[in-house]
Amino acid sequence: MAPKLKILYLCTGNSCRSQMAEGWTRALKGDSIEPYSAGIETHGLNQTAVEVMAEGGVDISRHTSKHIDSLRDMTFDGVITVCDNARETCPFLPGAQKKLHVGFTDPPAMAKELASKGADLEEQRNCYRLVRDEIRAFVETLPDSLDRQENSE
Numbered sequence: 001m002a003p004k005l006k007i008l009y010l011c012t013g014n015s016c017r018s019q020m021a022e023g024w025t026r027a028l029k030g031d032s033i034e035p036y037s038a039g040i041e042t043h044g045l046n047q048t049a050v051e052v053m054a055e056g057g058v059d060i061s062r063h064t065s066k067h068i069d070s071l072r073d074m075t076f077d078g079v080i081t082v083c084d085n086a087r088e089t090c091p092f093l094p095g096a097q098k099k100l101h102v103g104f105t106d107p108p109a110m111a112k113e114l115a116s117k118g119a120d121l122e123e124q125r126n127c128y129r130l131v132r133d134e135i136r137a138f139v140e141t142l143p144d145s146l147d148r149q150e151n152s153e
Helices: 017-029 047-055 084-089 107-116 121-139
Strands: 005-011 033-039 078-081 098-101
Touching (some): 005 084, 047 121
Parallel strands (some): 005 078
């Protein structure tokens, strides 16, 4: 049996998108991929993300927001940035074999914008559901999508 690929999802605050990606990867690809997530900063776990992931059948309620420095001694087969800020400020990670950027829209920012226009809570939650489903669709492409990428250091 081949060893599991170690993949790191990196985002700004490790509160929402990277947590969703880690959760989906554990649920859908846990037999072949060992996922981790971290942030350039730590913002705490976004509770709406926890709730919409639970709606999708994935429990991320025990995840914690981690800073990239806490994983600095690990070696990853791939690092996937899930927001533009992380892509632009992604630290050099020794041993990271491949680096891929898949930018997902920021659900809290989308929800806040909708709220400012009078959207109700359900409409705001739909932002999270949309991104949750986009992340799931991406995770379903792994590891092939990572294998097709050039190492872009």
